[in-house]
Amino acid sequence: MRILVVEDDLEAQRYLVQGLKEAGHVVDDAADGETGLNLALSRPYDVAIVDRMLPKMDGLKLVEEVREHGNVTPVLFLSALSDVDDRVKGLKAGGDDYLTKPYAFVELLARIDALMRRRSPAAVKTRLQVGDLELDLLTRAANRGNTPIDLQPREFRLLEYLMRHAGQVVTRTMLLESVWEYHFDPQTNVIDVHISRLRAKIDKGFDTPLLHTVRGAGYMIRARA
Amino acid sequence: MRAPRILSSLAFRIVLAYVTLFAISAGALIAFTYWNTERAIIAGTDQVIEAETTGLIEQYQRLGLNGLQSAVLTRVRNSQGLYLLVNRFRYPVVGNLDAWPEVEMRPGYFVEFDYERTSGGTTQVRRARGRAFQLKGGFLLLVARDVHERYETERLFTTTLPWTAALMLTLGLIGGALISRNFLARLDTINRAAREIMAGDLSRRVPAREPGDEFDALSQNLNRMLDRIERLMAGMREVTDSIAHDLRSPLNRLRNRLEDTLHDLPLESPEAIKIEGAVSETDRLIGTFNALLLIAEAEAGVAREAMEPIELSAIVDGIAELYEPVAEEKGISLSIAPSGRIMVKGNKSLITQALANLLDNAIKYTPESGKVRVELRDTPQGAALSVADSGPGIPAGDRARVIERFVRLEASRNSPGMGLGLSLVAAVARMHEARLELADNMPGLKATIHFPPYARPRAEVA
Numbered sequence: 001m002r003i004l005v006v007e008d009d010l011e012a013q014r015y016l017v018q019g020l021k022e023a024g025h026v027v028d029d030a031a032d033g034e035t036g037l038n039l040a041l042s043r044p045y046d047v048a049i050v051d052r053m054l055p056k057m058d059g060l061k062l063v064e065e066v067r068e069h070g071n072v073t074p075v076l077f078l079s080a081l082s083d084v085d086d087r088v089k090g091l092k093a094g095g096d097d098y099l100t101k102p103y104a105f106v107e108l109l110a111r112i113d114a115l116m117r118r119r120s121p122a123a124v125k126t127r128l129q130v131g132d133l134e135l136d137l138l139t140r141a142a143n144r145g146n147t148p149i150d151l152q153p154r155e156f157r158l159l160e161y162l163m164r165h166a167g168q169v170v171t172r173t174m175l176l177e178s179v180w181e182y183h184f185d186p187q188t189n190v191i192d193v194h195i196s197r198l199r200a201k202i203d204k205g206f207d208t209p210l211l212h213t214v215r216g217a218g219y220m221i222r223a224r225a
Numbered sequence: 226m227r228a229p230r231i232l233s234s235l236a237f238r239i240v241l242a243y244v245t246l247f248a249i250s251a252g253a254l255i256a257f258t259y260w261n262t263e264r265a266i267i268a269g270t271d272q273v274i275e276a277e278t279t280g281l282i283e284q285y286q287r288l289g290l291n292g293l294q295s296a297v298l299t300r301v302r303n304s305q306g307l308y309l310l311v312n313r314f315r316y317p318v319v320g321n322l323d324a325w326p327e328v329e330m331r332p333g334y335f336v337e338f339d340y341e342r343t344s345g346g347t348t349q350v351r352r353a354r355g356r357a358f359q360l361k362g363g364f365l366l367l368v369a370r371d372v373h374e375r376y377e378t379e380r381l382f383t384t385t386l387p388w389t390a391a392l393m394l395t396l397g398l399i400g401g402a403l404i405s406r407n408f409l410a411r412l413d414t415i416n417r418a419a420r421e422i423m424a425g426d427l428s429r430r431v432p433a434r435e436p437g438d439e440f441d442a443l444s445q446n447l448n449r450m451l452d453r454i455e456r457l458m459a460g461m462r463e464v465t466d467s468i469a470h471d472l473r474s475p476l477n478r479l480r481n482r483l484e485d486t487l488h489d490l491p492l493e494s495p496e497a498i499k500i501e502g503a504v505s506e507t508d509r510l511i512g513t514f515n516a517l518l519l520i521a522e523a524e525a526g527v528a529r530e531a532m533e534p535i536e537l538s539a540i541v542d543g544i545a546e547l548y549e550p551v552a553e554e555k556g557i558s559l560s561i562a563p564s565g566r567i568m569v570k571g572n573k574s575l576i577t578q579a580l581a582n583l584l585d586n587a588i589k590y591t592p593e594s595g596k597v598r599v600e601l602r603d604t605p606q607g608a609a610l611s612v613a614d615s616g617p618g619i620p621a622g623d624r625a626r627v628i629e630r631f632v633r634l635e636a637s638r639n640s641p642g643m644g645l646g647l648s649l650v651a652a653v654a655r656m657h658e659a660r661l662e663l664a665d666n667m668p669g670l671k672a673t674i675h676f677p678p679y680a681r682p683r684a685e686v687a
Contacts, residue, residue, distance in 0.1 A: 009474050015481040053470065080473035081466060102477035102511055105484050154546060180547055184578040185512060187646070188585050193550040216501070 001116055004048040005029045006036030006062065007078065008055055012101075016049065019105050020112075033057025040066050045073050046116050049108075052079035052090065060093040067094035074115040078103070087183060106217035110169045117165060128163040131210055131223035133202060135163055144202060154179070155198050162211065162221040171218035195219055237405035244397025248390050259382055263375070270354055270370050271335055277306055278358055278368045285360065293366070294319045306370055307340070307353055313363025322367070330367075332359040337372070352376035411440045415447065427455045465521055472514060480507050516645040523575060523652035532657075534679075535576065537567045537608055541601050544580045548588060556594045567601055567608045569676045571657045579653040580610065582646040583672050587614035591669070607659075611673035613666045624663040650674070 003025045007013040010031065017027045028043070030036035033054040040048055040062070048066075052059040063075050077090040080101045087098045096118070097111050128135040132145045140156060142149040151159065158179050162170060172191040176182050195211065203209045212220050232238075277300070285293040297308045301321045309320030317324065326338035337354045355369020418431040430451060433444035483504045490497040545561045552559040569576075580599075587597045595615040602609045619627055628651040647661075650672070654661040660675040 009478070011478050012474070012481065015478070015485065019485075080470040080477070100515075101473040102480045102507075104480065104508075180543070182543075182547070182577060182581075183574055184581065185515065186547070186581055186585065187512075188548075188551055188589065190547055190551055193554055194547075197550050216504075 001046040002026045002028070002044065003112065004036070004039055004043075004045045004073075006031075006033070006039075006048065006054060006059070007051045008032060008053075009051070015105075016108075019109070023109055025112075031055075033059065033062045037062050037065055040073065041069055041071065047112050048073050048075045049112070050075055050077055050095075052077055052081055052086070060089065063090075063094045074118065076108075076111060076115060104171075104217075106169060106214075107171045107173060110171050110174060110218065113168045114165055114170075114174065117168065128160065128166075130163050130166045130221050131208065133163070133210055133221075135160060142202075144206060149201055151198075151201065154194075155201065158194060158198055159202065159221075162219065165221075167220065167222045169214050169217045169220050174218070234405040234409055236408040237401045240397060240401030240404055244394060244401065248393045248397070251393070252386065252390050255386070263379065266375055267354070267372075270372060270375075271356075273306075274335070274354070274356055274368050274370055277304075278356060278366075281308075281366060281368065282358065285366075290360070290362075290364065293360075297366075306368060307355060308369075309367040310360075311365050311367075313365075315365070318364070320367070322369075325365075325367070326353075330357045332357045332365070337376070338369075340369075342371075415440070415444055419447070422451060427451070427458060461521075465518060469518055476507065476511055476514070480504065480511075483507060513645065516649060519575075519578070520645065520649050520652045523649070523656045532570055532572055534568050535571055535573045537569055537576070537601055537610060537676075538565065540573070540577050540580060541599055541610070544577060544584055545599055547581070548584050552588050552597060555588060555591075557588060557591050558594075558596050559588075560596070560598045562598065562600045564601055564603060567603050568679045569608050569657070570679060571676075572653075575653045575656070579650045579674070580612070582650050583612040586646050587612050587616065587670070587672075590614065590616035592616065595669075605678070606675065607678040608676040609673055610676070611671055613669060613671040615666065615669040618665060618668055618670045619663060621665070627663070628661065647672075 001024075003020055005013060005016050005020070005027055007016060007029070008031050013029055013031065017029050020027045028039055028045075030039055034056045036048075036050065036054065037057060050059045050062060054062065057065075059077060059079075063077075066073070066075070074096045075094065076097045076099060077095040078099055078101060079086055079090065090098045096115055099108060099111060126137050128137065134143045135156075136142075137160065142151050142156065142159065158175065161175065161179050173185075175191050175194075176186070195213075199209075199211045203211055208223075210221050210223065212222065214220050281293060281296055281300070284296040288296075294310065297310055297319050300306060300308055301319075307320075307322055309322040309325065310318045311325050312318055315325045322340055326336075326340060328336055328338045330336050330338075333356065335354060335356050337352060339350050340353050342349050342351050351371055351373040352375075353369040354372045355367055358366040358368070360366055415431050418429060422429050430448045431444040433441045433448060435441070435445075437444075483500055487497055487500045487504065490500065541561060545559065549559055584597070584599065591597055591614040597615070598613045600609075600611045600613070602611075627647050647663075651661045653659075654674050657674075658677045662673045662675060664671045664673065
C-alpha cells in the first residue's frame with residue numbers, strides 16, 4: 001500500500017515512515033503543507049497521514065484543497081491540539097479519522113488498515129463470515145456452526161465491527177469510537193469487559209477460539225490462531 | 226412584569242423618597258408661614274378689639290349704661306367693628322348685631338362666631354372674632370371684628386393643602402416612573418448584552434455612545450473589561466494550545482522511542498518488561514495531561530462554542546449501557562431511572578465524559594454486591610442528573626475538597642484513578658452554568674449535576 005506522510009516534526013516523521021515501511025507499506029514523506037499537497041495531487045495514495053499543524057499550509061487547508069480536486073484518498077489527521085472541537089473541524093474539512101498525539105503506533109497502524117479496508121468495494125456485504133461464525137446483517141442473526149448465538153444489539157455491533165476488520169488488529173479506542181461513538185478515554189477497562197462477554201458467547205464451548213487478544217494493542221477476530 | 230420591576234427600581238425609589246421628603250418639607254414650611262401670619266393677623270384684630278373695649282368700658286365707668294349706649298351707637302356709625310350690648314336675658318339693647326352669638330362665651334376670652342349680615346337685600350353668614358365683657362346688672366358687652374376674609378383663606382388653605390400634597394406626590398410618582406423607565410431601559414440594554422456575553426459570545430460589546438452620559442461611561446468601562454477578558458481568554462487558549470502542542474510532541478517522540486526499543490527486544494525479556502512499564506507510565510502521564518487540559522478548557526469555557534441542544538436521557542442510556550457489564554462483573558446492581566426526554570444546552574462529549582467519570586467512580590468505590598443508581602429528573606429549576614452509590618461516601622468536610630484538582634481521599638488511595646475525575650465533572654458543570662452537588666446517600670455518595678432550566682431555541686418553540 002502507498003502511504004503519504006505529511007509531518008513537520010522530523011523525528012516523529014522518521015519514526016512513522018520507518019514503522020510503516022516495516023509494516024510493508026510504501027511511504028512518501030513531506031515536511032510542509034505545500035509539498036504535501038503537491039504529492040497528494042500528483043500521485044495516487046491509499047492513505048494520507050496529515051499533521052494538523054504544518055508550516056506553509058495548515059493540515060486542514062491541505063485536506064480541503066485535496067478534496068476540492070475531487071481526490072477521495074482516505075486521510076488520517078494527526079494532531080497535538082487538544083480541543084474538543086478539533087476532531088469535528090478535522091472531519092468536516094474532509095478527514096476520515098483523527099488521532100491525537102501522542103499515539104501508540106499499533107493504534108495508528110490499526111486505523112490505517114481500517115481506512116484502507118473501508119475503501120474496498122467489498123464493504124457492501126450482507127453476510128460476514130469468520131471460520132464457522134456467520135453474521136447475517138439483514139436478519140441480525142448470528143450463528144456459529146449450527147448453533148444460533150443470541151446477541152444484544154450492542155454486542156451485535158461490536159461483533160460486526162470486529163468481523164468487518166477480520167484479521168486486523170482493532171484497538172480499544174477504535175472500538176469505543178466506532179461501536180459506541182465515544183471519543184474519550186474511560187479510565188476503567190470497559191471495552192475489555194464487553195469483549196469478554198462477547199467472547200463468552202461466541203467462543204465458549206467451541207474448540208477453536210476466534211476472538212483473540214493482541215497483547216499491547218487490542219483485539220482481532222480470525223479463523224486460525 | 227413591568228410594574229413590579231419599576232417599583233423595585235432604584236431610580237424610582239430614590240425619586241419617590243425625594244418627592245415624599247419634598248412634599249413633607251414644603252408642606253411644613255407653608256404651614257409654618259401660614260400659622261405665623263395668621264397669628265400676627267389675629268393678634269392685630271385682638272389688639273383693636275382690646276383698645277375698643279377699653280375705650281367703651283371707660284365711657285361706661287364715667288357715664289354709666291346710658292353713656293355706654295350712646296358711645297356704642299357712635300361707634301356703630303363710624304367704625305367697622307361689631308358691637309352688641311345685651312341685658313341679663315341676652316336681649317339686645319344696642320349694637321349692630323341682630324342676636325347674641327350662639328357660642329359659649331366666657332367674659333374676658335376671645336371667641337369666634339358666625340353672624341348674619343344683611344347688606345343690599347342679601348343675608349350672608351360671616352365669621353367674626355370678639356370678646357364679651359361683663360357689666361353690672363347682668364349686662365354683657367360684646368366687641369367684635371369681622372374676620373370673614375381671614376377665615377375663608379384659612380378654610381381654603383386647610384382644604385387645599387392635602388390636595389396639593391397629593392398632587393405633588395402623584396406628579397412625583399409619574400416623574401419617578403418615567404425616570405426609572407428610562408434608567409431601566411438603559412440598564413436593560415447593558416444587562417442583556419452582559420448576559421449574551423456571559424453565554425459565550427465574547428466578541429459582543431455593550432452599546433455605548435461617544436461622548437455619552439454616566440451609563441455610556443459604564444458601558445465603555447464594561448467594554449474595556451471585556452476587551453481584557455477576551456485577550457485573557459485568547460491568551461489562555463493560546464497557552465493551552467501551545468502547552469498541548471509543545472508537550473504532546475515530545476511525549477509522542479518519547480513514546481515512539483520506547484515502542485521502538487521494545488520492538489527490538491525479545492518478548493518477555495527483563496528489559497522488555499521494564500520498557501513496557503515505562504510505556505504504560507507514559508500513557509498514564511498522557512492521560513493525566515489530557516484530563517488536565519480538558520479541565521482547563523472546560524474552565525476557560527473554550528468548548529462553549531460547541532454548545533447545542535442535547536438529550537440527556539440518551540447520554541444516560543448510552544453510558545449506563547457502556548458500564549453495565551463492568552458493574553455486573555463486580556456484582557453491583559446498576560439501576561437507571563431516566564424520566565423521558567430531557568433536554569439541556571451543552572457540549573455533548575463533555576457531559577458524556579462527566580457522566581462516565583461519575584459512574585466510573587461510583588462503580589470503582591462501591592464494594593461488591595453494592596448498588597449504583599443513575600437518576601435523571603426534570604425539575605422546575607432544570608434537569609438534575611445524579612449518580613448514587615452505596616460505597617463509603619465522602620465525609621461532609623471533604624466534599625468541597627475532592628472537587629479540587631488531584632485530590633483523592635486518603636482512605637481510597639489504593640484504588641486506581643488519577644483524582645481528576647470529580648474535578649473534571651465540576652469544571653464541566655461550571656461551564657454549563659450547572660452546579661455539582663455531593664451529598665450523603667446514606668450510605669454512599671450521591672453526586673448530582675443540577676443543570677439550569679433549558680431555554681428552548683426559538684425555532685423549537687414555533
